[in-house]
Amino acid sequence: xxxxxxxxxxxxxxxxxxxxxxxxxxxxxxxxxxxxxxxxxxxxxxxxxxxxxxxxxxxxxxxxxxxxxxxxxxxxxxxxxxxxxxxxxxxxxxxxxxxxxxxxxxxxxxxxxxxxxxxxxxxxxxxxxxxxxxxxxxxxxxxxxxxxxxxxxxxxxxxxxxxxxxxxxxxxxxxx
Numbered sequence: 269x270x271x272x273x274x275x276x277x278x279x280x281x282x283x284x285x286x287x288x289x290x291x292x293x294x295x296x297x298x299x300x301x302x303x304x305x306x307x308x309x310x311x312x313x314x315x316x317x318x319x320x321x322x323x324x325x326x327x328x329x330x331x332x333x334x335x336x337x338x339x340x341x342x343x344x345x346x347x348x349x350x351x352x353x354x355x356x357x358x359x360x361x362x363x364x365x366x367x368x369x370x371x372x373x374x375x376x377x378x379x380x381x382x383x384x385x386x387x388x389x390x391x392x393x394x395x396x397x398x399x400x401x402x403x404x405x406x407x408x409x410x411x412x413x414x415x416x417x418x419x420x421x422x423x424x425x426x427x428x429x430x431x432x433x434x435x436x437x438x439x440x441x442x443x444x
Contacts, residue, residue: 348429350427351444359385375390377391382440389410389438394407394421404426407421414434429442430443
């Protein structure tokens, strides 16, 4: 092989390496902007559109006057038990999942209870599960993390009605 061919090959590999580095930096920048926008929305308390949040559709199980929420008295102010998980922001806004006694898997995989149409969600991203009268959320080793309010989950945490759960661009809430 000639010296000229080797030099051209070296420059080509160097160019390819720089293209790869620049694309990685760009992807990280986009991820950080998504996170920053979500934090800004959370601080302003809105959905980023300046208007009121869309109202969730009434659930068919409770629309006809189903059983009232269970209230567990622990000596403190009784709190209503959450009955549904509602997508309040993202591609599936308005989608609801009834809460029962089974855990709810969240992610892009088809076997998840709630399949998220979100490029920033992992296949099996997080799990929402009941324990006693409370619901807990845990991240399942996702790439981009699971957020409860302003905190990124590092362990299973209690979720109260109205708490914002963010997975990528999707925001979910427990509701009574």
